[in-house]
């Protein structure tokens with residue numbers, strides 16, 4: 017296992033920060049977690065929970081972050097002069113199934129302040145946008161009504177029930193399973209009413225995109241950043257055509273804004289198009305191929321960029337509308 021994964025930067029929301037867990041957090045975390053009312057809701061934690069066990073767990077989590085297997089964060093409340101530790105939240109990856117398993121807890125005195133739901137929202141959208149996963153899975157004991165409410169509030173959908181051993185309770189406990197998919201996170205959008213979807217024709221959205229292919233036959237993909245709909249999916253650089261703009265002018269503008277390259281119209285060759293029905297609009301998207309541009313592409317909008325060769329293309333989760341492009345592009349790149 018490689019040890020070269022960079023620790024994530026702290027994630028913030030309101031006056032809270034999620035900071036990758038450190039050994040120095042152990043004493044504060046121990047005073048909060050070694051509490052029957054907290055521990056009884058966590059399947060893997062015994063009671064009493066010794067500081068030695070917690071120290072070992074933190075060491076393991078730090079190593080797992082370096083290995084890129086899991087990401088555990090200490091939750092700080094920054095509204096005090098010296099930030100106060102209030103709990104912990106983390107996600108463990110199962111990249112084979114493109115799944116992350118999330119868990120969280122707060123010290124009892126910090127319950128009922130919306131901290132858990134905001135932290136869960138923050139970590140879930142960060143994880144789907146930045147890690148190699150497509151779904152997040154969570155488990156809650158059936159008598160943990162507060163946690164079930166938090167999961168539902170954050171868009172997690174119930175998908176089944178089971179039994180799991182809870183160490184502190186020393187029993188098999190009934191649990192409910194929840195799943196969050198990327199589609200469940202729609203920044204800034206309210207759910208679309210069913211009758212609206214069924215009766216009204218959908219608005220056609222004209223978007224232009226470019227398949228930029230370099231001299232080595234590699235294709236440039238961009239990853240939708242956190243905060244956008246479908247964050248974490250890969251797409252072709254481009255964007256919406258504005259009123260009174262030609263598709264080519266829109267693409268030249270978008271390529272400059274998004275990745276700081278200069279392209280001339282004569283270097284944009286129409287290749288194919290997508291006509292795809294999304295839940296709330298119908299996408300019409302011409303795709304141009306481009307082999308020549310000025311400047312080295314650089315991410316200007318907080319997106320990740322990747323140069324991908326023909327064999328690697330299938331490993332990238334592209335937007336639904338873009339899927340039919342992949343075999344055509346492979347033929348072109350081969």
Ligand SMILES: Nc1nc2c([nH]c(=O)n2[C@@H]2O[C@H](COP(=O)(O)OP(=O)(O)OP(=O)(O)O)[C@@H](O)[C@H]2O)c(=O)[nH]1
Nearest residue numbers: 223224225244251252253254255256299335336337338
């Ligand atoms: N640029 C681009 N957009 C795509 C691709 N595939 C695809 O479905 N789309 C959709 O087309 C729309 C593109 O709009 P956009 O890039 O201007 O806007 P956005 O949703 O990213 O956010 P924005 O309006 O804040 O800029 C998005 O809804 C995006 O999901 C693609 O390969 N490239």
